[in-house]
Amino acid sequence: MLAFTIRRALQAIGVLLAVGIIAFAMFRFAGDPVNQIVSLDTPAAEREQVRRSLGLDDPVPVQFVRYLAQSIQGDFGVSYQFRQPVSDLLAERMPATLELAICATIFSTVFGVLMGVYSGLRRDSFLTKVFQTVSLVGISLPTFLIGILLIYLFAVTLGWLPSYGRGDTVQIGWWSTGLLTVSGLKALIMPSITLGLFQMTLIMRIVRAEMMEVLRTDYIKFARARGLTTRAIHFGHALKNTLVPVITIVGLQFGSVIAFAIITETVFQWPGMGLLFVQAVQNVDIPIMAAYLMLVALIFVAINLAVDILYTVVDPRLRTTIRQPT
Amino acid sequence: MSVVQPVLSVRDLRVEFVTRRGALKAIDGISFDIAKGEVLGVVGESGAGKSVTGSAVIGLIDPPGRIAGGEILLSGMRIDNLPPEEMRRIRGKRIGMIFQDPLTSLNPLYRVSEQLVETIRTHTNLSSSAARKRAIDLLADVGIPAPERRIDSYPHEFSGGMRQRVVIALALCVEPELIIADEPTTALDVSVQAQIIALLKRLGREHGTAIMLVTHDMGVIAETADRVAVMYAGRIAEIGPVRDVVQNPLHPYAKGLMGAIPSLESAADRLVQIPGSMPRLSAIPPGCPFNPRCPYVFDRCRVERPEPIQQSEHRVACHLYDQSSVRSEAVA
Numbered sequence: 267m268l269a270f271t272i273r274r275a276l277q278a279i280g281v282l283l284a285v286g287i288i289a290f291a292m293f294r295f296a297g298d299p300v301n302q303i304v305s306l307d308t309p310a311a312e313r314e315q316v317r318r319s320l321g322l323d324d325p326v327p328v329q330f331v332r333y334l335a336q337s338i339q340g341d342f343g344v345s346y347q348f349r350q351p352v353s354d355l356l357a358e359r360m361p362a363t364l365e366l367a368i369c370a371t372i373f374s375t376v377f378g379v380l381m382g383v384y385s386g387l388r389r390d391s392f393l394t395k396v397f398q399t400v401s402l403v404g405i406s407l408p409t410f411l412i413g414i415l416l417i418y419l420f421a422v423t424l425g426w427l428p429s430y431g432r433g434d435t436v437q438i439g440w441w442s443t444g445l446l447t448v449s450g451l452k453a454l455i456m457p458s459i460t461l462g463l464f465q466m467t468l469i470m471r472i473v474r475a476e477m478m479e480v481l482r483t484d485y486i487k488f489a490r491a492r493g494l495t496t497r498a499i500h501f502g503h504a505l506k507n508t509l510v511p512v513i514t515i516v517g518l519q520f521g522s523v524i525a526f527a528i529i530t531e532t533v534f535q536w537p538g539m540g541l542l543f544v545q546a547v548q549n550v551d552i553p554i555m556a557a558y559l560m561l562v563a564l565i566f567v568a569i570n571l572a573v574d575i576l577y578t579v580v581d582p583r584l585r586t587t588i589r590q591p592t
Numbered sequence: 593m594s595v596v597q598p599v600l601s602v603r604d605l606r607v608e609f610v611t612r613r614g615a616l617k618a619i620d621g622i623s624f625d626i627a628k629g630e631v632l633g634v635v636g637e638s639g640a641g642k643s644v645t646g647s648a649v650i651g652l653i654d655p656p657g658r659i660a661g662g663e664i665l666l667s668g669m670r671i672d673n674l675p676p677e678e679m680r681r682i683r684g685k686r687i688g689m690i691f692q693d694p695l696t697s698l699n700p701l702y703r704v705s706e707q708l709v710e711t712i713r714t715h716t717n718l719s720s721s722a723a724r725k726r727a728i729d730l731l732a733d734v735g736i737p738a739p740e741r742r743i744d745s746y747p748h749e750f751s752g753g754m755r756q757r758v759v760i761a762l763a764l765c766v767e768p769e770l771i772i773a774d775e776p777t778t779a780l781d782v783s784v785q786a787q788i789i790a791l792l793k794r795l796g797r798e799h800g801t802a803i804m805l806v807t808h809d810m811g812v813i814a815e816t817a818d819r820v821a822v823m824y825a826g827r828i829a830e831i832g833p834v835r836d837v838v839q840n841p842l843h844p845y846a847k848g849l850m851g852a853i854p855s856l857e858s859a860a861d862r863l864v865q866i867p868g869s870m871p872r873l874s875a876i877p878p879g880c881p882f883n884p885r886c887p888y889v890f891d892r893c894r895v896e897r898p899e900p901i902q903q904s905e906h907r908v909a910c911h912l913y914d915q916s917s918v919r920s921e922a923v924a
């Protein structure tokens with residue numbers, strides 16, 4: 267178990283280093299950073315001075331190490347557009363994105379599991395067919411189209427929900443939350459559905475397939491032969507055995523949810539990191555792009571680790587290596 | 593014998609699997625009884641219908657299968673047509689079932705204690721601490737050392753033989769009248785097979801449990817069973833006291849099965865190979881299903897189905913033993 271954890275941690279560091287290299291390379295190859303800071307008519311001497319002050323005349327490996335060291339300390343440089351530290355900008359936008367991603371994940375997990383269990387148990391019912399149709403839509407329609415359709419229906423036509431923004435937020439320390447106001451909650455609904463629909467479909471299909479698979483196993487047959495109630499068999503014995511793949515999907519997809527939030531945030535003008543990133547791309551604001559890239563990579567890697575640990579909580583067989591067989 | 597009510601009584605049972613090509617008869621009219629404390633051995637080639645018979649008794653035939661006729665009585669009470677919820681209460685409480693593979697019979701995600709306590713509490717109104725105490729006693733009873741400590745282990749922390757003991761404890765935990773053991777040792781190491789069978793036999797004797805023991809192992813049958821049923825293509829070819837059937841089989845198929853057993857003592861003998869193979873359900877020949885492979889086949893066998901005939905203590909389904917059959921004297 268320890269060896270396993272160390273191996274995973276090393277892999278994680280490797281991934282982060284690789285992303286760090288890419289982020290660093292963006293600075294070197296996407297134009298001269300000095301040009302972004304000085305104006306067109308700045309004299310060459312002054313340019314040189316800016317260059318030196320930024321450390322851009324050092325050897326590339328030195329620059330890279332310095333960049334990494336600064337990034338680890340949360341110093342991602344200063345945004346070209348906003349002339350503000352990137353870390354401040356990200357910290358300001360992160361709550362919006364995380365709240366959206368978490369709501370989308372909760373939505374997709376709850377509905378995905380419910381629909382998956384139902385359609386795994388009642389394979390031929392009418393509702394199952396409805397779920398499958400919905401899931402087909404979730405898989406095949408692009409995210410932005412779903413968002414636009416929702417806006418058209420619930421914001422423009424019915425006027426029930428706001429079409430953009432986060433609504434009113436409440437500041438708790440540095441964290442701004444939309445979860446404590448009615449308008450904030452209303453504003454979360456459509457973006458969460460838009461962002462979570464694809465995962466919901468995925469989870470539903472996996473739970474359904476796993477459920478059907480598990481119900482055919484010998485231990486379910488034996489549980490029936492022991493006279494356990496249908497409820498105990500379906501929800502105690504079968505459902506628990508589908509949880510490992512569900513945890514995998516929910517966990518591993520959480521990184522994707524944050525990454526895909528770019529599209530949802532753009533459609534709903536959601537003031538999160540994704541929207542910040544899109545604006546950064548439009549304005550070639552390299553420090554923001556690089557920092558965003560590394561942050562998303564960090565989230566991916568952290569979640570991967572957490573998922574590996576969660577497995578062992580659900581499945582005792584994976585714990586054997588740390589236990590003494592008696 | 594007939595004065596005492598049998599624990600299990602199967603009367604002319606028929607089981608069909610409804611497929612696109614019509615209903616396939618997996619079990620085609622079988623009848624047998626098992627008395628209190630009696631072990632009925634069931635043998636026959638793979639696909640003969642042994643497992644389907646067990647599933648029918650416990651009310652768990654896989655779809656698209658269904659009972660198409662006959663009746664099943666448990667201590668005189670008809671159970672084949674009970675509502676699902678009532679049948680569920682009988683499963684595990686009055687009929688215990690043990691499957692072939694102990695490695696896959698236990699839910700890997702729950703402790704043995706959880707699975708035992710859950711089963712006990714489903715069928716009794718014991719408190720969970722009383723159920724746990726009962727579970728520990730049961731584990732001791734099936735020969736698991738240090739049960740107070742082992743009870744909270746997960747299934748994968750036991751060896752195959754020990755897991756099968758846990759499975760037996762689960763099947764017996766509410767003292768059923770009848771146990772159906774479907775090849776309970778096939779998946780086990782040869783060295784522990786005999787122990788498991790001995791355990792089953794001891795527990796059956798101590799509690800007066802009727803046991804239906806499906807096995808491929810003629811040695812096990814000879815040592816354990818009181819009576820034996822030889823199945824072929826969904827029918828019982830021959831049924832009778834174990835010594836008679838093993839030493840003096842009447843049905844040509846049973847003769848073939850028993851033919852190669854050198855002595856009752858050698859436990860490792862498997863069923864011998866009879867030339868040819870059992871027909872698929874969709875291609876069972878008319879008349880006697882064994883007729884394409886039977887060395888004694890005659891005209892009547894190809895057209896008329898042989899009905900079971902009582903011959904002293906055996907019951908045999910073969911035209912050779914029918915008095916009206918012209919050829920009956922020719923064989924002896």
Ligand SMILES: Nc1ncnc2c1ncn2[C@@H]1O[C@H](COP(=O)(O)OP(=O)(O)O)[C@@H](O)[C@H]1O
Nearest residue numbers: 609618637638639640641642643644654655873
């Ligand atoms: N779920 C099922 N669907 C269709 N046919 C089945 C099913 N289960 C069993 N059968 C058929 O029933 C017959 C008897 O099977 P079984 O009782 O498992 O044989 P065995 O004597 O080896 O235990 C076989 O021909 C098998 O193909």
Ligand code: SF4
Nearest residue numbers: 880883886893910911
């Ligand atoms: S009925 Fe005929 S074919 Fe069938 S076993 Fe007897 S002799 Fe053989």
Ligand SMILES: [Mg+2]
Nearest residue numbers: 642643644774
């Ligand atoms: Mg079988």
